[in-house]
Amino acid sequence: MILHNYELSLPSYSVGENVYNLIGEKCLPYGKNILVIGGTRAIAAAKEKIEKAVRLAGMTILEYVVYGKDCTYAAVEKLRNLPVYTRSDMVFAVGGGKALDTCKNLCIVDNKPLFTFPTIASNCAACTSVSIMYKEDGTFLKPHFFLHPAIHAFIDTEIMAGAPDRYMWAGIGDTYAKYYEAEISSRGEVLQHFTALGVAMSKECLEPLVRYGAEALADNKTGKNSYALEQTVLAIVVTTAIVSIFLTRDFTPDYNSGLAHAVFYALTTYPVIEREHLHGEVVGFGVLIALLCDGQEEEFAKIYALNKELGLPTKLEDIGITPEQFEEAMGRIPEMSDVKHYPYKITRNMLQSAMERL
Numbered sequence: 496m497i498l499h500n501y502e503l504s505l506p507s508y509s510v511g512e513n514v515y516n517l518i519g520e521k522c523l524p525y526g527k528n529i530l531v532i533g534g535t536r537a538i539a540a541a542k543e544k545i546e547k548a549v550r551l552a553g554m555t556i557l558e559y560v561v562y563g564k565d566c567t568y569a570a571v572e573k574l575r576n577l578p579v580y581t582r583s584d585m586v587f588a589v590g591g592g593k594a595l596d597t598c599k600n601l602c603i604v605d606n607k608p609l610f611t612f613p614t615i616a617s618n619c620a621a622c623t624s625v626s627i628m629y630k631e632d633g634t635f636l637k638p639h640f641f642l643h644p645a646i647h648a649f650i651d652t653e654i655m656a657g658a659p660d661r662y663m664w665a666g667i668g669d670t671y672a673k674y675y676e677a678e679i680s681s682r683g684e685v686l687q688h689f690t691a692l693g694v695a696m697s698k699e700c701l702e703p704l705v706r707y708g709a710e711a712l713a714d715n716k717t718g719k720n721s722y723a724l725e726q727t728v729l730a731i732v733v734t735t736a737i738v739s740i741f742l743t744r745d746f747t748p749d750y751n752s753g754l755a756h757a758v759f760y761a762l763t764t765y766p767v768i769e770r771e772h773l774h775g776e777v778v779g780f781g782v783l784i785a786l787l788c789d790g791q792e793e794e795f796a797k798i799y800a801l802n803k804e805l806g807l808p809t810k811l812e813d814i815g816i817t818p819e820q821f822e823e824a825m826g827r828i829p830e831m832s833d834v835k836h837y838p839y840k841i842t843r844n845m846l847q848s849a850m851e852r853l
């Protein structure tokens with residue numbers, strides 16, 4: 496057994512329609528001058544509410560800066576060299592995963608106070624201690640881990656309700672995958688404290704989505720903030736982040752991924768995946784394969800029905816992949832690092848019969 500000496504910081508967050516009113520209380524202790532970094536559309540969606548709250552708090556926004564296009568080390572460096580960055584007391588990161596991850600890699604590394612303002616419910620970037628880094632050509636590079644997340648995440652559900660629904664739609668697929676992947680990867684093991692907590696809590700990445708997912712998505716389509724939407728946002732943004740922080744504390748072995756993600760990463764070879772589909776959408780399809788390979792009939796039926804109801808993919812055609820392409824990808828899936836730590840060896844035969852059944 497390993498004796499640990501470690502630090503683990505959990506995210507601090509607030510959720511609701513009026514959370515920006517807490518800006519003064521949460522941010523003023525760090526200074527008055529704010530640099531806002533984010534995506535163009537995200538800044539447009541949040542600007543009015545942020546400015547009102549900042550004014551009430553007696554603080555100042557020095558400038559709005561667009562983060563770039565992808566979360567790359569070059570984009571981080573470019574922001575680091577801005578004079579306004581040096582002058583600011585803190586950064587407000589506004590946007591989806593890539594904008595927030597760029598700001599995390601900038602500010603957490605520099606020890607600059609950082610607050611996140613997620614505007615879409617597509618993933619848990621607002622609350623995690625990791626940035627997903629990309630190469631200059633827009634393809635995946637690696638995860639970059641930190642010791643702690645941003646100081647506080649302001650999760651405004653009204654803004655998220657007004658965002659395009661495809662983000663929450665895909666976020667749902669990536670979120671329920673977290674439960675199945677954690678549960679299967681850890682099966683039969685006596686787990687240490689943080690991993691055990693992560694696996695236990697991962698159940699909450701599934702249940703709220705089965706209960707509220709469809710209603711939340713319908714509300715998102717009409718821009719209506721509701722209890723169902725709030726519960727779904729919390730599962731996608733907060734629960735998944737906490738689970739991921741616990742499950743990656745040890746970095747290896749990996750309980751934080753599994754066959755659904757292996758399917759996704761093996762398919763990214765085909766440009767149609769990155770060009771026309773979202774990460775969580777394809778991962779949600781991968782969960783169906785994972786459950787069939789695992790022999791979980793009841794769970795498969797449940798997720799198949801959920802995907803049908805939400806319009807998430809249930810067949811190859813839905814993700815623009817041909818049977819020949821999948822045939823080829825089956826050679827790569829068992830080799831993906833996501834299934835290095837798995838209770839059994841994934842074989843081509845297993846994938847083949849899962850695909851036939853599907």
Ligand SMILES: [Zn+2]
Pocket residue numbers: 669756774778
């Ligand atoms: Zn994912």
